[in-house]
Each structure stands twice: as structure tokens, then as C-alpha cells.
Amino acid sequence: MDKLLEVNELTKQYSQGNVLARIVITAADHVSFYIKPAEIFTLAGESGCGKTTTAKIVLGFEEASSGTILHNGKPQTRKEKVWITEGVQAIFQDPFSTFNPLRTVDSYFFETVQNFRLAKTKQEAIALIDQKLHLVGLTYQEFVGKYPNEFSGGQLQRISIARALVTDPKLIIADEPVSMVDASLRMSIVNLFKKLRDELGVSILYITHDLATAYYVSDRIAIMFRGNIVEMGTVEQVLMNPRHPYSRLLRDSIPQADPSLRWSDTVTLAELEQEEYLRKGCRFAGRCPLVMDICKDVVPADTYVDDVLVKCHKYSNQ
Amino acid sequence: MTEKKQTILRTEQLQAFYILDMHGTQKVVKAVNNVEMRIYENEIYGIAGESGCGKTTLLKALFNDIVPPLRLVGGKIYYRIGSEEVDVTMMSPEEKRRLRMEYISYIPQGSMSVLNPVLKLRETYEDFIGSHVSGQSREEIFKLAHKQILALGLPKHILDVYPHQLSGGMRQRVTIALASLMQPRIMIGDEPTTALDVVVQRGVIQMLKNIQKNLQNTIILVTHDMGVHANIADRIGIMYAGKIVEEAPTEQIFNQPQHPYTRFLIDSLPKFGDKNVRSSVPGSPPSLAELPSGCPFHPRCPHVQEICTQQMPDFSQMGENHKVACWLVGEGSHG
Amino acid sequence: MKTIRDLFKDYRFFFSFIVLVIVLILAFLSIFSPYDPTLWNVVPRDMKPSPQYWLGTDSNGQDIFWQATFAVRNSLIISLIAALISRVIAILVGMIAGYKGGSIDRVLMFISDSLLVIPLFLIMVMLAMMVRKYMNLVVLGLMLSVFGWAWDARTIRSIILSLRERDFTQTAILSGAGTVKLVLNEYMPFATPFIFSTLINNISWAISLEITLAFLGLVNLNVPTLGTMLNWAITYQAMFLGRWWWVLTPVVLSLLLFIALYWLSVSISEYLDPRTRTQRVGA
Numbered sequence: 001m002d003k004l005l006e007v008n009e010l011t012k013q014y015s016q017g018n019v020l021a022r023i024v025i026t027a028a029d030h031v032s033f034y035i036k037p038a039e040i041f042t043l044a045g046e047s048g049c050g051k052t053t054t055a056k057i058v059l060g061f062e063e064a065s066s067g068t069i070l071h072n073g074k075p076q077t078r079k080e081k082v083w084i085t086e087g088v089q090a091i092f093q094d095p096f097s098t099f100n101p102l103r104t105v106d107s108y109f110f111e112t113v114q115n116f117r118l119a120k121t122k123q124e125a126i127a128l129i130d131q132k133l134h135l136v137g138l139t140y141q142e143f144v145g146k147y148p149n150e151f152s153g154g155q156l157q158r159i160s161i162a163r164a165l166v167t168d169p170k171l172i173i174a175d176e177p178v179s180m181v182d183a184s185l186r187m188s189i190v191n192l193f194k195k196l197r198d199e200l201g202v203s204i205l206y207i208t209h210d211l212a213t214a215y216y217v218s219d220r221i222a223i224m225f226r227g228n229i230v231e232m233g234t235v236e237q238v239l240m241n242p243r244h245p246y247s248r249l250l251r252d253s254i255p256q257a258d259p260s261l262r263w264s265d266t267v268t269l270a271e272l273e274q275e276e277y278l279r280k281g282c283r284f285a286g287r288c289p290l291v292m293d294i295c296k297d298v299v300p301a302d303t304y305v306d307d308v309l310v311k312c313h314k315y316s317n318q
Numbered sequence: 319m320t321e322k323k324q325t326i327l328r329t330e331q332l333q334a335f336y337i338l339d340m341h342g343t344q345k346v347v348k349a350v351n352n353v354e355m356r357i358y359e360n361e362i363y364g365i366a367g368e369s370g371c372g373k374t375t376l377l378k379a380l381f382n383d384i385v386p387p388l389r390l391v392g393g394k395i396y397y398r399i400g401s402e403e404v405d406v407t408m409m410s411p412e413e414k415r416r417l418r419m420e421y422i423s424y425i426p427q428g429s430m431s432v433l434n435p436v437l438k439l440r441e442t443y444e445d446f447i448g449s450h451v452s453g454q455s456r457e458e459i460f461k462l463a464h465k466q467i468l469a470l471g472l473p474k475h476i477l478d479v480y481p482h483q484l485s486g487g488m489r490q491r492v493t494i495a496l497a498s499l500m501q502p503r504i505m506i507g508d509e510p511t512t513a514l515d516v517v518v519q520r521g522v523i524q525m526l527k528n529i530q531k532n533l534q535n536t537i538i539l540v541t542h543d544m545g546v547h548a549n550i551a552d553r554i555g556i557m558y559a560g561k562i563v564e565e566a567p568t569e570q571i572f573n574q575p576q577h578p579y580t581r582f583l584i585d586s587l588p589k590f591g592d593k594n595v596r597s598s599v600p601g602s603p604p605s606l607a608e609l610p611s612g613c614p615f616h617p618r619c620p621h622v623q624e625i626c627t628q629q630m631p632d633f634s635q636m637g638e639n640h641k642v643a644c645w646l647v648g649e650g651s652h653g
Numbered sequence: 654m655k656t657i658r659d660l661f662k663d664y665r666f667f668f669s670f671i672v673l674v675i676v677l678i679l680a681f682l683s684i685f686s687p688y689d690p691t692l693w694n695v696v697p698r699d700m701k702p703s704p705q706y707w708l709g710t711d712s713n714g715q716d717i718f719w720q721a722t723f724a725v726r727n728s729l730i731i732s733l734i735a736a737l738i739s740r741v742i743a744i745l746v747g748m749i750a751g752y753k754g755g756s757i758d759r760v761l762m763f764i765s766d767s768l769l770v771i772p773l774f775l776i777m778v779m780l781a782m783m784v785r786k787y788m789n790l791v792v793l794g795l796m797l798s799v800f801g802w803a804w805d806a807r808t809i810r811s812i813i814l815s816l817r818e819r820d821f822t823q824t825a826i827l828s829g830a831g832t833v834k835l836v837l838n839e840y841m842p843f844a845t846p847f848i849f850s851t852l853i854n855n856i857s858w859a860i861s862l863e864i865t866l867a868f869l870g871l872v873n874l875n876v877p878t879l880g881t882m883l884n885w886a887i888t889y890q891a892m893f894l895g896r897w898w899w900v901l902t903p904v905v906l907s908l909l910l911f912i913a914l915y916w917l918s919v920s921i922s923e924y925l926d927p928r929t930r931t932q933r934v935g936a
Contacts, residue, residue, distance in 0.1 A: 061823065061826075083826075083827050083829075084829065089827055090823070090827055092820045092823065092824075094820060097819055097820040097821060098820050098821060098824050099821055099824060100821040100825075100839050100842070102842040102843065103838070103839070103842070107838075108824060108825070108828050111825075111828045111829070111830060111838075112828040112829055114829075115828060115829025115830065116829055160824075163824070163828070164827070
């Protein structure tokens with residue numbers, strides 16, 4: 001099986017603090033996953049779990065402390081511009097800061113066409129851009145010459161996707177693409193991802209904390225907590241029948257648009273993030289409803305239960 | 319079965335527009351366009367709508383924070399203080415200041431910026447308490463604050479850290495704790511859970527519900543996420559282009575939505591576990607500076623009729639607490 | 654053109670525009686001067702303003718009006734050279750230091766900070782005394798420019814530093830932009846209003862510094878500038894002797910220039926401020 005992207009034992013450590021008191025935070029801890037062609041793979045978790053850090057490293061904007069990343073089987077080298085060499089593109093969370101407010105949005109498109117030498121004349125460039133805009137449901141007419149603040153958030157995010165498509169990427173890294181878009185407009189963006197996968201064979205690394213859209217759109221999913229992947233498998237297995245207590249917590253916390261499905265029990269959010277990162281054993285031990293003594297001392301190993309990877313002591317003894 | 323609740327906040331034909339004057343050209347943004355609301359005590363009222371429908375402005379108006387370029391163009395806002403109804407639009411700045419925090423408090427969007435980044439939380443709290451209470455009762459309030467923090471499930475040493483050391487969700491919860499400290503009768507929240515992830519969001523919603531249960535006060539909450547409304551609101555008002563187009567108790571909004579826009583809003587949300595194709599609301603909301611004629615939703619409405627393009631419908635009553643402003647739903651007699 | 658019309662609505666821009674037009678006309682008129690500015694006693698001395706001698710004459714026997722045209726022209730030339738060159742240096746240093754960071758940043762900022770810390774005036778005086786023989790307009794302009802870039806380089810650097818963290822930097826990188834193009838296309842528009850307003854401020858600063866140096870006699874006094882005119886007037890005690898037209902001409906001209914330049918810079922930079930600009934964009 002050809003893997004479009006393979007991440008092996010990726011680790012990223014930051015040191016924080018000042019001269020007197022330094023601590024080391026492991027933002028990503030031996031993260032391993034892969035993405036196949038024409039697949040939507042979700043990396044899900046709370047903010048501060050390491051998913052954005054992982055994305056930045058895959059893009060080459062930051063360097064890993066250790067671990068390897070393979071694009072199409074080739075190891076990613078230092079400072080490699082993977083958007084040029086490997087056909088990787090990205091879209092970001094806030095559509096309004098994705099574009100320079102003082103530049104017209106189309107200037108980015110023309111710039112991409114020029115830098116990647118995708119057209120020889122302006123006519124060709126416009127035709128190419130128009131084609132990409134059509135893919136996201138927009139036309140060249142309503143787009144040309146306008147500044148970012150002349151569009152709505154949803155439109156701008158679709159434009160951002162169109163820009164990523166100009167170079168015909170095989171992999172798009174989407175970092176929280178719908179969290180700043182109104183809930184009622186999220187479907188249109190997420191349906192677009194499905195279309196890209198089915199019609200163009202594009203793979204998407206979908207980073208989000210919104211499990212509802214994750215379920216709707218992804219093929220496989222990995223749940224991250226404080227730098228570790230705690231559960232990974234197909235979206236049916238992981239979200240319909242979550243095994244790790246954190247996955248269960250995530251799934252149960254999705255607000256359903258149905259008053260009869262209100263939450264019945266409560267969550268505790270009593271620890272500071274940093275404390276969780278610095279735990280000796282399993283990082284979820286402070287909040288886990290099934291916590292055992294061993295959880296506080298020993299980091300659980302990766303276990304496979306029915307093809308699903310679970311990082312939890314409850315399953316590692318079976 | 320519901321005993322008649324007292325109204326605690328009421329608006330009459332409220333109109334608040336932004337009047338922008340940039341180098342000679344004037345632009346009028348009709349953010350709150352003739353809104354009549356009646357909010358009761360001891361309830362959680364949710365206002366739902368897409369970005370750009372005027373919800374934040376409506377909240378500012380309800381909080382009586384109308385500063386240029388926002389102007390109160392017409393209508394009135396009444397608070398019930400004690401046993402009388404007071405027209406707050408006529409209040410002096412000093413009277414307004416006294417009301418704030420003790421009677422009514424406001425949790426802004428992106429409340430990360432409410433906390434002073436160079437002060438430890440303890441100092442912010444002391445600062446806050448000091449400006450609302452004097453003398454020895456300050457000590458007492460501070461102790462109460464500490465108890466409240468623990469009761470709300472926040473870590474006990476939270477007062478000794480700086481805001482930047484906390485995650486967004488934690489800061490949001492501290493801000494809410496601060497806003498409820500003086501036990502205000504009305505708390506207004508602008509998108510309090512947007513930009514928070516699901517678990518923290520759940521925690522925040524839980525916190526708000528607990529506070530409301532303990533203080534038996536009113537919470538007015540604005541968010542575009544109907545899932546949040548489903549979990550916390552008792553009644554919901556659907557806002558579109560500066561107007562409230564439908565208002566009903568939560569179950570009825572979800573089970574019997576009458577306005578086409580409400581139906582769209584609900585159908586466009588992913589139902590977890592359901593992989594059927596869903597679609598978003600088509601088109602985009604109108605600019606509040608250039609509103610369509612008649613009913614502002616008519617350009618996007620699949621059931622648009624001639625009259626919709628000409629006249630804005632009044633409210634029709636559908637049952638006791640359910641009102642809709644739509645020509646499809648019978649001739650409007652006021653609600 | 655809409656821009657110009659919008660700007661004219663600001664009374665400050667209007668005033669400064671008028672003043673600057675008058676000043677430029679004056680400078681241009683120097684070409685038509687019937688008298689050679691370096692020669693003395695071409696006209697009767699110490700004459701009051703009259704239809705024949707519009708601003709009177711000075712104790713050196715020169716027509717003050719025509720002297721003033723040269724003075725204004727030369728002062729403007731000096732300060733324009735100083736301001737433009739120091740802008741260029743400030744932009745280069747600020748952008749490179751801001752974007753590259755690391756050791757390049759540290760070295761550049763060290764140089765810049767040194768120039769800020771060294772007492773400017775003493776150095777200027779020393780330098781002026783040393784190059785007095787070779788002093789001409791261009792040399793003076795260059796000297797002033799060396800000291801005019803340090804502060805703004807640091808400000809430009811901090812503008813760049815904050816812009817570097819914004820998402821659109823990443824978008825530009827993903828669009829294939831190289832470093833130079835990135836800085837020019839993405840960051841310059843934010844820096845332009847600042848650069849423009851400091852350009853104007855720098856012109857003011859250069860004029861005032863030139864006046865000071867000339868006043869102290871550290872420049873070639875035979876070349877008419879606003880400062881040298883003032884120097885001669887003081888030397889000849891024009892104030893005490895009641896020859897107000899000689900003293901007031903450079904003083905009033907300088908004052909008008911300073912006010913006009915200040916108001917010009919303030920009105921334009923308010924107009925160009927990215928925050929108000931984004932509100933106007935697409936409106």
C-alpha cells in the first residue's frame with residue numbers, strides 16, 4: 001500500500017520558563033500515523049494537544065526534535081519546502097488572517113500561478129484560477145479585485161481552499177478549518193473536502209476538535225491528548241465505539257442540536273494544562289474516571305484492540 | 319403549569335444603528351432593527367443567528383453600552399429593578415456604572431482579553447472587588463470569591479497565576495466567575511464558548527447552568543451554535559438581519575421550527591452518528607447596511623412569495639410562547 | 654484621485670499643501686535670481702522692504718528675497734538627501750533584522766543602538782569641524798543621514814516581527830514567495846505609512862539640525878541656507894539694530910516649513926494607517 005505521508009515517532013519538545021526555572025514540555029510524543037492517497041484522516045483533540053504542532057512539522061514550518069516524516073516514501077529533509085517538492089498545501093483556522101488585509105485576494109492566486117509556473121499567459125492563469133474557484137462553488141467574476149474584508153468568513157475559507165488547490169496538491173493539511181466558521185456553514189466546507197477526496201483523489205489531514213464533522217467526513221481518525229495519540233482507527237470504530245476514556249469523554253461532549261440529548265453528568269476540568277503535560281505516567285490520569293494506580297506511574301504502551309490502537313492500561317493487559 | 323414569570327428586561331421597538339462617516343460618505347448599519355423582546359427572570363434565554371446578524375450589537379444594547387458610532391435611533395429598554403421598571407436609556411453614566419456588575423454583567427466575546435495580562439489573577443480580583451465594594455466587606459467578598467472559585471471547579475491555586483499561563487478555556491471560566499461574583503440579576507454572554515474545544519465548552523456550559531441554578535437569575539446567551547442552545551437555553555430567539563424572526567421554548571424550536579430560516583439553521587448541523595448528506599444554509603446573510611426590502615430573508619427563502627419582498631411580517635402567535643414573523647405562518651397579529 | 658480629494662478635507666493637509674507649494678515655488682524661483690547669492694554688495698545694504706527689494710536687503714548687501722529663494726532651495730536639498738538616504742538605510746536594516754532574526758539581527762541592532770546612544774550633537778560638531786573644508790550640500794546631507802536611520806530601523810523591525818507571526822506570512826510562503834518578495838509584498842504595505850510619516854519628520858529634523866549647525870558656524874557660511882541666513886543675521890545683530898526683515902525671513906520660513914511638514918505627516922499617516930485603511934478598503 002502506497003503511503004502518501006508517513007509519520008514515525010515524531011517528537012517535539014519545547015522548553016519554557018526563565019533562567020531560574022525551566023521546564024520541558026513535550027508537545028508531541030512519539031507520534032506515529034500514516035495517510036493513504038484519497039483519504040481523509042482526522043487528528044482530533046483539545047486545543048493544546050499537539051495536533052497543530054504536528055501539522056507544522058509535517059509542513060516543514062517547524063523542526064522535530066526527533067522522528068522521521070516520509071512523503072511518498074521519501075524522508076523529509078531539513079528545511080525542505082514540501083509545498084514545492086511534494087505537493088503539500090495547507091489551510092488555516094482563521095480565514096481573515098489567512099490573507100493580508102491590504103492585498104486583494106486574487107493576488108495570491110496569481111502569485112502562486114507565477115511562482116509554480118503553472119500558466120504561460122494571463123488568460124491561462126485566469127482560466128486555471130476560475131476552474132479552481134468553480135470547485136469550491138465560486139466564480140471568477142465575484143472574486144476578482146476584492147479584498148478579504150469584502151467576503152464572509154465562509155466564502156473566504158472556501159477561497160483559501162481554492163488557493164491551496166491551485167498547485168494540484170495531493171495532500172492538504174487543514175488546521176481547524178471550520179472552527180471559526182458559523183456552525184450552520186460548516187457542512188458546506190466539509191462537503192467540499194469529501195468532494196475533493198472523491199473527485200480529485202486529494203488526501204486531507206483534517207485537524208479539529210469538532211468530532212461531529214470529523215465523523216461526518218473522515219475515513220480514519222486519531223485522537224490526541226497532550227501530545228500522545230491515545231486511540232487510532234477507522235472513524236466508525238473509534239467514534240461509534242470509543243475505547244479510551246478520553247475518546248469517550250470527547251464523544252460525549254459533543255453538543256447535540258436536540259434538547260432531549262442534553263448532558264446528564266458533569267466533567268471536571270480542574271488541572272492546569274501544564275500539570276497534565278508534566279505527568280509521569282498516563283497524562284489523562286488526573287481526569288480519568290477509570291484511573292488505576294499504575295496509570296499514575298507508568299506510561300501505557302500502544303495496544304491493538306480489533307485493529308484499533310489504544311494507549312490505555314485497561315487494554316494493555318488483555 | 320409554568321407560573322407566570324416576572325419580566326426582568328424588556329425592549330420596545332429597539333433600533334440601534336451604526337452611523338459611520340468616512341471622509342464624507344455616510345453608511346448606516348442597521349444592526350438592531352426594531353426588536354421587541356421580553357426576558358423573564360430565572361431563565362436562560364438564547365439568541366441564535368449567523369455572524370453579521372446583529373447579535374453582538376443587540377447584546378451591547380441590552381447591556382446599555384451604546385457608544386458612538388453605535389447610536390440608539392429609537393425605542394426603549396427597560397430593566398426591572400426591585401419592583402419598578404426603569405427606562406435605562408435615560409440613565410446617567412454614574413447610574414449605569416452602578417448597575418454594572420451588581421445588577422447586570424457582560425461576558426464579552428474572546429474574554430481572554432478581559433483579564434489584565436500583567437496582573438496576577440488575585441490582583442485583578444482585588445481590583446474588581448475594590449471598585450464595587452468598600453470597607454471591611456472587601457475581605458468578605460474576597461473570601462466568597464475564593465469559595466466560589468472552588469465551588470465552580472477551578473483549581474485552587476488559580477489566583478496566583480498570570481492570565482497567559484492559563485489555557486483559553488480556563489481564562490474563560492475565570493472571566494465568567496468574575497462576572498457572577500456580585501450575583502447579578504442578569505448575565506449577558508457573547509459567544510462564550512466559541513473557539514473553545516468541546517470538552518471545555520461543556521465545562522463552561524455546565525458552569526453557567528450551575529451559576530444560574532444557584533443565583534436563580536437570568537442569563538442571556540448569544541451563539542451561532544444550536545447545539546449549545548439545545549443544551550442550555552430555556553427559550554431561544556432566532557435573529558436574522560437585525561430582527562428576531564422566531565422565538566419559542568427550546569423544545570419547540572427544535573421540534574416544530576416554523577420559520578424557514580430556523581429550519582435551515584437546525585438542518586445544517588451535523589447530527590453525530592448520521593452520515594447522510596447535509597447542506598448548509600444557501601447564500602449568505604445580507605449586509606446590514608444594505609438590507610433587502612420587506613422580509614430580509616426573502617432572497618434566500620425557498621418559499622418566497624410576492625408579499626415577502628414588500629413588507630416585513632409582524633409576529634404571529636403559535637401557541638402560548640411561540641411567535642414567528644413569517645408570511646407563511648398566518649397573518650401577523652402582534653405576539 | 655479620490656485619495657487626494659479625501660486628504661484635502663483635512664484642514665491640516667490643506668494648509669501644509671499650500672505652504673509647501675509656496676516653498677517649492679520659492680525654491681524654483683532661485684533659478685531666476687538676478688543676483689549671484691555668493692556675491693556681496695550687489696545692492697544697497699540694510700534697506701527696508703520696498704517694492705524694489707521685496708524683503709529688504711541685508712548687511713552684506715544682498716537682496717533678502719532672492720537670498721531666501723536660494724536658502725530654501727538648499728535647505729530642502731540637504732534635508733531631502735538626508736531623509737531619503739536614511740529611509741533607505743532604515744528600511745534595509747529594519748527589514749533584514751526583523752525577518753532574518755538570529756545573529757544578523759543582533760549585529761544590526763547593536764550598530765543601530767550604538768548610533769542612538771552616542772550623543773549625536775557632539776559627534777556632529779566634531780565631524781562638521783573635520784570635514785569643513787569639503788562641506789557642500791551633498792556631504793552635509795550624507796552626514797545627517799548617517800544619524801537619522803537608527804530609531805526608525807528599530808521600529809520597522811518590530812513591525813516586521815509582529816507581521817512575521819501572522820497567518821498570511823504562511824499563506825505567502827505556501828504560494829511560493831521567496832524572502833524578498835514576501836517582505837516587499839506582504840510587509841511593506843504595513844510599513845509604508847510609517848516610513849512615509851517618518852520621511853517627513855526626518856526632513857524636519859534635518860532642516861533643524863542644519864540650522865543648528867549653521868547657527869554655530871560649522872558649515873560653509875557662503876552657501877545660503879536657512880541656517881546660514883540666520884547666522885549672518887545674528888552675527889550682524891540684526892535684531893538689536895531693528896532690521897527685523899533680515900531675521901524674520903529665515904525664522905518665519907523655517908516655522909512655516911516645520912508646521913507644514915508636521916501637519917502633512919500627521920494627516921497622511923492617519924489616512925494611511927492600516928487600521929483605518931482596512932475600514933475604507935472595499936467601501
